[in-house]
Amino acid sequence: MSVISTEYADHMVSVLQEFSPSWEREMDDLARLLDGKRFAVLTGAGISTDSGIPDYRGQGASRRTPMSIDQFRSDVLYRKRYWAGSHRGWLTFASALPNDGHRAVAALEQARLVSGVVTQNVDGLHRRAGSAHVVDLHGSLDRVVCLDCGQRYDRNALAARLARENPWFEEVSDVALAPDGDVDITDFDSLVVPECEVCGGVLKPDVVFFGEVVPFRVYSAATAIVRKAEALVVAGSSLMVNSGFRLVDQARKARMPVIIVNRGATKADAVANIRIDAGTSEVLADLALRLGATDVTEDIE
Numbered sequence: 325m326s327v328i329s330t331e332y333a334d335h336m337v338s339v340l341q342e343f344s345p346s347w348e349r350e351m352d353d354l355a356r357l358l359d360g361k362r363f364a365v366l367t368g369a370g371i372s373t374d375s376g377i378p379d380y381r382g383q384g385a386s387r388r389t390p391m392s393i394d395q396f397r398s399d400v401l402y403r404k405r406y407w408a409g410s411h412r413g414w415l416t417f418a419s420a421l422p423n424d425g426h427r428a429v430a431a432l433e434q435a436r437l438v439s440g441v442v443t444q445n446v447d448g449l450h451r452r453a454g455s456a457h458v459v460d461l462h463g464s465l466d467r468v469v470c471l472d473c474g475q476r477y478d479r480n481a482l483a484a485r486l487a488r489e490n491p492w493f494e495e496v497s498d499v500a501l502a503p504d505g506d507v508d509i510t511d512f513d514s515l516v517v518p519e520c521e522v523c524g525g526v527l528k529p530d531v532v533f534f535g536e537v538v539p540f541r542v543y544s545a546a547t548a549i550v551r552k553a554e555a556l557v558v559a560g561s562s563l564m565v566n567s568g569f570r571l572v573d574q575a576r577k578a579r580m581p582v583i584i585v586n587r588g589a590t591k592a593d594a595v596a597n598i599r600i601d602a603g604t605s606e607v608l609a610d611l612a613l614r615l616g617a618t619d620v621t622e623d624i625e
């Protein structure tokens with residue numbers, strides 16, 4: 325199946341032109357700036373909102389204080405709370421589908437226009453859309469790691485184990501999902517938290533917690549993607565997280581053009597060569613059309 329339908333993209337463009345007379349001009353400028361360049365893409369929660377995963381930094385989202393790694397390590401009650409939320413989140417993430425934005429990025433990579441993707445998201449949707457060269461800056465929810473012995477587990481297997489040991493848990497519903505897969509659940513005290521089958525140690529989804537730093541080898545892989553590119557496109561991130569902002573800084577220092585596509589202000593607006601305040605699905609799908617990167621990917625799900 326052809327993923328970015330031309331009819332749909334044309335429809336979206338005509339809809340957007342009605343809202344914004346400047347759309348055509350902005351997209352022309354964007355396509356012209358990127359024409360003939362290999363570019364890196366840095367994505368944040370905004371690219372996944374059209375897949376039904378809310379952006380907790382976006383408008384109307386609740387302000388949650390993320391759990392720190394110290395709390396998670398030292399207190400079983402925190403771990404129960406985290407695993408309760410994360411399990412719910414995982415079930416929702418696992419059923420979410422890539423959207424036109426993810427598919428456009430994958431199509432642009434297959435057309436050899438995108439050199440790689442660095443994402444702040446932990447939802448795995450870039451890979452499921454067909455992107456091959458992806459660095460998960462903040463880890464990925466589909467892996468679980470033992471904090472004591474380093475053993476890794478597949479998330480699906482672990483989710484099955486948790487469900488088996490907590491059959492009542494399926495009854496818990498009506499929860500608000502955040503993009504890190506954590507949710508607000510209060511009824512968690514009796515949850516049996518899975519332990520490492522090798523050493524009995526503490527298991528944690530392989531994502532970067534509040535208070536943790538991005539592992540060096542991951543950050544190196546991210547900077548390598550930016551270094552090898554000729555431009556950087558930021559899509560769906562306000563760049564409030566430092567690791568993302570530093571990549572923009574790196575691009576600026578290498579004098580490469582920086583393009584920001586995001587609904588609402590970002591921390592790097594002042595240094596962007598082109599700044600488009602619009603949804604990432606529409607902009608990226610239109611960009612892929614303009615650069616001739618359509619009908620390339622197959623839906624692999």
Ligand SMILES: [Zn+2]
Pocket residue numbers: 470471472473474475520521522523524525526
């Ligand atoms: Zn272990």
